[in-house]
Amino acid sequence: MKWETVIGLEIHAQLATHSKIFSGASTAFGAEPNTQACAVDLGLPGVLPVLNSEVVNMAIKFGVAVNAHIAHESVFARKNYFYPDLPKGYQISQYELPIVGEGQITITPEEGISKVIGITRAHLEEDAGKSLHDQFTDQTGIDLNRAGTPLLEIVSEPDLRSAKEAVAYARKIHSLVQFLNICDGNMQEGSFRCDANVSVRPQGEEKLGTRAELKNINSFRFLERAINFEIERQIDLIEDGGEVVQETRLYDADKNETRSMRSKEEANDYRYFPDPDLLPVRISADDIQHIRDTLPELPEQKRQRYVEELNLSEYNADLLSGSRDIADYFETALAEAPDLASVLANWILGDLTGALNKSEMAFTESPVSPQQLAGLLKRISDHTISGKIAKDVFEAMWNGEGDADDIIERKGLKQITDTGAIEKMIDEVIANNPDQVEQFRAGKEKVLGFFVGQIMKQSKGKANPGQVNQLLRDKLKS
Amino acid sequence: MTLKREDVKNIAHLARLNIDEGAVDRYAADLSRILELVDQMNQVNTDDVMPMAHPMDASQRLRADEVSESNQRDKFQAIAPDVEIGLYRVPKVIE
Numbered sequence: 001m002k003w004e005t006v007i008g009l010e011i012h013a014q015l016a017t018h019s020k021i022f023s024g025a026s027t028a029f030g031a032e033p034n035t036q037a038c039a040v041d042l043g044l045p046g047v048l049p050v051l052n053s054e055v056v057n058m059a060i061k062f063g064v065a066v067n068a069h070i071a072h073e074s075v076f077a078r079k080n081y082f083y084p085d086l087p088k089g090y091q092i093s094q095y096e097l098p099i100v101g102e103g104q105i106t107i108t109p110e111e112g113i114s115k116v117i118g119i120t121r122a123h124l125e126e127d128a129g130k131s132l133h134d135q136f137t138d139q140t141g142i143d144l145n146r147a148g149t150p151l152l153e154i155v156s157e158p159d160l161r162s163a164k165e166a167v168a169y170a171r172k173i174h175s176l177v178q179f180l181n182i183c184d185g186n187m188q189e190g191s192f193r194c195d196a197n198v199s200v201r202p203q204g205e206e207k208l209g210t211r212a213e214l215k216n217i218n219s220f221r222f223l224e225r226a227i228n229f230e231i232e233r234q235i236d237l238i239e240d241g242g243e244v245v246q247e248t249r250l251y252d253a254d255k256n257e258t259r260s261m262r263s264k265e266e267a268n269d270y271r272y273f274p275d276p277d278l279l280p281v282r283i284s285a286d287d288i289q290h291i292r293d294t295l296p297e298l299p300e301q302k303r304q305r306y307v308e309e310l311n312l313s314e315y316n317a318d319l320l321s322g323s324r325d326i327a328d329y330f331e332t333a334l335a336e337a338p339d340l341a342s343v344l345a346n347w348i349l350g351d352l353t354g355a356l357n358k359s360e361m362a363f364t365e366s367p368v369s370p371q372q373l374a375g376l377l378k379r380i381s382d383h384t385i386s387g388k389i390a391k392d393v394f395e396a397m398w399n400g401e402g403d404a405d406d407i408i409e410r411k412g413l414k415q416i417t418d419t420g421a422i423e424k425m426i427d428e429v430i431a432n433n434p435d436q437v438e439q440f441r442a443g444k445e446k447v448l449g450f451f452v453g454q455i456m457k458q459s460k461g462k463a464n465p466g467q468v469n470q471l472l473r474d475k476l477k478s
Numbered sequence: 479m480t481l482k483r484e485d486v487k488n489i490a491h492l493a494r495l496n497i498d499e500g501a502v503d504r505y506a507a508d509l510s511r512i513l514e515l516v517d518q519m520n521q522v523n524t525d526d527v528m529p530m531a532h533p534m535d536a537s538q539r540l541r542a543d544e545v546s547e548s549n550q551r552d553k554f555q556a557i558a559p560d561v562e563i564g565l566y567r568v569p570k571v572i573e
Contacts, residue, residue, distance in 0.1 A: 018545050050539070084568040139567045141567060144566070
């Protein structure tokens, strides 16, 4: 039987505020345990939550960017459950009236294929603390620094049909929240987390199959693997006459498998009700318009501008606008060398990306700064060095040997444009290779390449290849 | 709506309340009477009334995104029953 996969994602994006959603405690990552958990975060008696205005602004930014309806009135609700890292015994979340309603986003799972994915809603909530199981042998340690950190939970429609599409969607949201400056996107630190609802149904069937919810996925690679594992598990189960049960499953990256989290089952009755400590949040049309007007340039707009104003190829424009880090790098370099957009694009997506991948580094960690790269490319465009020598200079910059101009000067890499010096080399090569000269004069044009190669070698790459070509032809024909 | 014994036990479990087996029937009866009152209120036609999320007709005041709290871990942890290396210690909870 042919099976169809149905996936919906729940993404938790940690909002990049200074303070928590309902208290004035810091949200900075990596502090000593419990030094950033105040009375509100600890749920001590008598405290009241006060909503952070920036959290509301960030949620609206996201909503506007995905063309969603922004609720003029939204309500916080209590989600009740007991767990040691949730001191109040409830999480403040939104239930019936979330701040962001239905929206959509376009993904490109494959070059040339695009698909619109529905966003069901996005709501604000507070994060829980952290349970540390490996600190003590028979007890659990609780760090409440994370308790009360603002989260935007973004829920997609079950519109995704493969692990590949799910990853494309997650990447798109990941890139968007970073462009909007509302989330740092750091998956290792847990600032961007994905849960996947996965089910299968026979091809052509309308009714959705029973879904399993996959948790604990902290990279795009694991997201793809976890979903693919789960799809296969469900199909095997059904084909062997079994039935998928609705449950939460934990992804284990080491074993590449998902396994049942039984304890979550009975806790699924959260008894939501409006939080009496918080009044409804009202947002005016003016507030929304103001945010719409001050939104930064988004990936889609960048992509268009790169193609229309900078004359980049669709492909390069897509890659350069695909992540905040790359776009920032490109635009900083472009500010230094405004006429070299296309060359910059090729170097950034070619040599630089290659070198970064090889060293497993991000664009923000690049040893060659955007200014340095622009400086190098200016020297190619004004013919100070050849494209070939530029690769050596790039490597020297990568190794921290300084700016392009320093390196060119120090290593004497300036292109030889002095005709006399080149002519001398050409005369020598012609004198030393009479056979090849004969062949050329007999009409074998290909031999020209041999001569150019010899001269470039002798000049250690510093001769201008165009000039060498011209002078060679003149001399060989005379 | 009438609550059964099982409903009462389930609610107690979700709320982590330890109730006497002998008191279950009484709770079921008492809580059912409250629900009867709710049923009675549900009879009122509220078609023209906007539901309220809060008894006060006001909107939420917002605060600026500023860190205003300093580290007071020592004070908070002085009243905790079990603390070690800055962590609150609780019975092992692991999946």
